[in-house]
Amino acid sequence: MRCAMKLGLAIALTACAAVAWSQTPVQQSAKVTVITIDELDCPTCAKKVEKNLAEVKGVGEVKTDVKASTATVAAKTGEAPSPRALWEAVEKAGFKVTKLEGPGGTFTAKPRT
16 A cells, blocks of 8 residues: 555656656747837737737737736747847837837837847
C-alpha cells in the first residue's frame, strides 16, 4: 500500500514538473512590447490601433487596454518587430505614442530603427 502511494506521488510530481518545464521555454521566448498611447480612451479607436500594429512585420498578437491606454504586442516566434515600425503604426492610427518598452529598448521618442 505504501509503495503504491509513493509511486502515485512520484508520478504526480513528475507530471507537474514536466508541465512546468514545457511552459518555461515558451514564456522565456515570448518577446513582448508595451506601448503607452496618449488618449487611447475608446474601444473603436483601440481596434484601429490593433489593426495597424497587427500589420507590422513580425507581430504575432496585439492586445489593447483602453483603461491603461496601452497596446501590448507579442512577436512571432523567432522574429522581432521594429520599434520604429510599431511606433509609426500607432501614429498611422492617429495617436501619439508616449512610451514604447520592449526587447529593443525603452523609447520616449520615435526610434531610429
